[in-house]
Amino acid sequence: AIRMTQSPSSFSASTGDRVTITCRASQGISSYLAWYQQKPGKAPKLLIYAASTLQSGVPSRFSGSGSGTDFTLTISCLQSEDFATYYCQQYYSYSYTFGQGTKLEIK
Amino acid sequence: QVTLRESGPALVKPTQTLTLTCTFSGFSLSTSGMCVSWIRQPPGKALEWLALIDWDDDKYYSTSLKTRLTISKDTSKNQVVLTMTNMDPVDTATYYCARRIAGGSLDYWGQGTLVTVSS
Numbered sequence: 001a002i003r004m005t006q007s008p009s010s011f012s013a014s015t016g017d018r019v020t021i022t023c024r025a026s027q028g029i030s031s032y033l034a035w036y037q038q039k040p041g042k043a044p045k046l047l048i049y050a051a052s053t054l055q056s057g058v059p060s061r062f063s064g065s066g067s068g069t070d071f072t073l074t075i076s077c078l079q080s081e082d083f084a085t086y087y088c089q090q091y092y093s094y095s096y097t098f099g100q101g102t103k104l105e106i107k
Numbered sequence: 108q109v110t111l112r113e114s115g116p117a118l119v120k121p122t123q124t125l126t127l128t129c130t131f132s133g134f135s136l137s138t139s140g141m142c143v144s145w146i147r148q149p150p151g152k153a154l155e156w157l158a159l160i161d162w163d164d165d166k167y168y169s170t171s172l173k174t175r176l177t178i179s180k181d182t183s184k185n186q187v188v189l190t191m192t193n194m195d196p197v198d199t200a201t202y203y204c205a206r207r208i209a210g211g212s213l214d215y216w217g218q219g220t221l222v223t224v225s226s
Contacts, residue, residue, distance in 0.1 A: 001170045034212035036154075043203055043219055044154065049212035087154055091211035094167040096144070096156040 002026050002090050006099035012107040017078045021102045023071045023088035032092035035064055035073045038101075039084045047086075048073065080106075109133035111143075111204050111217035118223050119194050125222060129187040129204030133215075136162055136182050140209030143187040145178065147200040148219075155200075159207060160187055196224045 003026035013019050023033065031051040036044035046055045048064040051071055061076040075082055083106050088099040115127035127145070134141055144159040158178040159167045168176050177190045187204060201221045205213035 032211055036213075038154075043205075043216035044213075045216075046212055046214050049210055049214075055212075055214065089154075089156070089212070091207075094159070095169045095171075096159070098146075098154040098156060100153045 001095050002029060002093060002097050004088055004090055004097050004099040006086075006088055006102050008102060009100065010103040010105065012105045013078055014107045015078050015080055019075050019078060019104065021073045021086055021088075021104075023066075023073070023099050025069045025071075025090055025092075028068045029090045029092035031067045032090055033064075033066070033071050034089045034091065035062075036087045036089065037082075037084045038087065044087060078104075109206060109215045111206060111215060113202060113204050113217045113220040115202070115220055115222065117221060118225065120226050121195055121224060123194050125189075125191045125194050125198070127189045127191075127202055127204075127220065127222075129189070129217060131185050131187070131204070131206065134206060136160075136180055136185070136187070138162055142207035143180070144205050144207050144213060145187075145189045146203045146205060146213070147198075148203070149197075149200040152200075157191075157202075158189060194224045198222070199224050 005024045033051045035048040038044040052064045063074045085101045085103045111131040142161040145157040160178045175192045180187045201219040203219045205216040
C-alpha cells in the first residue's frame with residue numbers, strides 16, 4: 001500500500017497566519033490526492049480533491065498544490081473555525097490510504 | 108440532498124463478527140461512477156480506509172484487513188453492509204461510511220458510529 005506522510009504532526013498558529021501543511025506519498029500518485037478537515041466529534045469534511053480543486057462551498061483561503069509525491073495544503077489567513085485536524089488521502093490505487101493527520105492548534 | 112447514516116452494535120465481544128449498515132439517500136448506487144466506502148478511526152488516532160463497493164458491484168479492501176472484511180450492497184434499499192470477522196479490542200473505533208464520487212475523493216460522510224470491542 002502507498003504510505004502517506006504528513007508534516008508537521010501538529011503545530012500552533014494564530015488567527016490571520018498563513019500556514020502550510022505538507023503530505024508526501026511513498027510513490028507517485030499523479031494528482032489523485034484529497035485533503036479533509038476534521039473537528040472533534042465530527043466526520044471529516046472534504047476540502048480539496050485532485051490535489052488542487054476546491055470542493056464546492058469551501059472558502060477560497062484554502063488551496064492545494066502538488067503532483068507526483070509532494071503536496072501542500074495552504075490556508076492563507078487562518079480563521080478561528082480553521083483550528084482542526086487535517087488529513088491527506090491518496091486515491092491513486094487501492095487500498096486507499098490517509099496520512100496520519102496534522103493537528104492545527106491556536107497559539 | 109445526500110445523506111449517509113451508519114448503524115450497528117455499539118458493543119461487540121472479542122472474536123465476534125461485526126455487521127454495520129450504511130443507509131444512504133440522495134443518490135443511487137446503480138449510477139455509473141458511484142461508490143460507497145467504509146473508513147474507521149480509533150479514539151484519538153488517524154483515519155483508516157477499510158473497503159469500497161462500486162456501482163458495478165466491484166469490491167476493494169484494505170490490504171491489511173482484507174481477510175476479515177466483506178462489503179456488499181442492496182441497491183433497492185440504498186444500503187451498503189460491511190462485515191468484519193474476529194473482532195479484537197484494537198478494532199475499537201468510530202466507523203464511517205462515505206460516498207465516493209467518480210473522481211475518487213469522499214465527498215459526503217455519515218456521522219459515524221462508535222464500536223467498542225470488549226468482553
